[in-house]
Amino acid sequence: MSRLFAGLLLLVLAACGGAAPEGPKAPEGPAVGTAAGTSKAWKDLSLSERKSFMKTQVVPKMTATFQSFDQKDFADMSCVTCHGTGAKNGTFVMPNPELPHLTAADGFKKHREAKPEITKFMMEHVAPDMAGLLGIAPYDPKTQRGFGCHGCHIIEH
Ligand code: HEC
Numbered sequence: 001m002s003r004l005f006a007g008l009l010l011l012v013l014a015a016c017g018g019a020a021p022e023g024p025k026a027p028e029g030p031a032v033g034t035a036a037g038t039s040k041a042w043k044d045l046s047l048s049e050r051k052s053f054m055k056t057q058v059v060p061k062m063t064a065t066f067q068s069f070d071q072k073d074f075a076d077m078s079c080v081t082c083h084g085t086g087a088k089n090g091t092f093v094m095p096n097p098e099l100p101h102l103t104a105a106d107g108f109k110k111h112r113e114a115k116p117e118i119t120k121f122m123m124e125h126v127a128p129d130m131a132g133l134l135g136i137a138p139y140d141p142k143t144q145r146g147f148g149c150h151g152c153h154i155i156e157h
């Protein structure tokens, strides 16, 4: 091995810090962080703060998320995409009863079989990205707390 290459290898190893250290253990239940671009937890935002957070953070970032799945289907992403009529009558009620109702049994088996691609996308991107923006821990089936599919969809058991 050349001296240069060995040096580079050392640099790379140093940059990676070797084996990843164990991170601090997550506290019980959702970790409450601040909603993206604000200095408050989502639950502490006023209605007008919620609206401006949705407009400046959620719509642009979730538009990028949804368009990474399908640029054409989500070309006109807006408050209505998630809130439906609630965005028109000002209630913004969530979960939005107009979104497809979900059956949670066996890790959403029904949806994984019927619509594998969008179900995988919802699990791997939509739910975690939205949780991250809200500053709420992703849903944890063990504690049954956190932000998950039921943040947007009605779940039927
Ligand atoms: C990607 C999906 C998505 C989009 C797009 C979106 N929202 Fe939301 N919105 C949510 C979710 C999820 C919640 C509920 C968060 C929670 O409390 O769990 C919510 C909650 C709200 C609330 C709070 C309702 C309450 O009861 O306090 C308001 C107000 C709101 N949204 C307004 C808007 C506006 C205005 C827009 C467009 C500028 C918008 N939203 C776009 C997902 C979305």
Ligand code: HEC
Pocket (backbone or CB within 6 Å): 081, 082, 099, 100, 102, 108, 111, 115, 118, 119, 122, 123, 124, 126, 127, 130, 148, 149, 150, 151, 152, 153
């Ligand atoms: C931030 C809101 C939000 C969250 C969280 C969310 N979804 Fe969705 N989901 C949507 C929207 C909006 C659509 C409708 C897309 C469209 O208009 O085609 C959708 C569509 C779907 C569909 C397609 C249904 C159909 O018949 O076309 C499935 C399946 C689905 N979601 C499953 C899930 C699962 C499983 C989770 C949790 C891992 C989840 N979703 C979390 C907003 C959300």
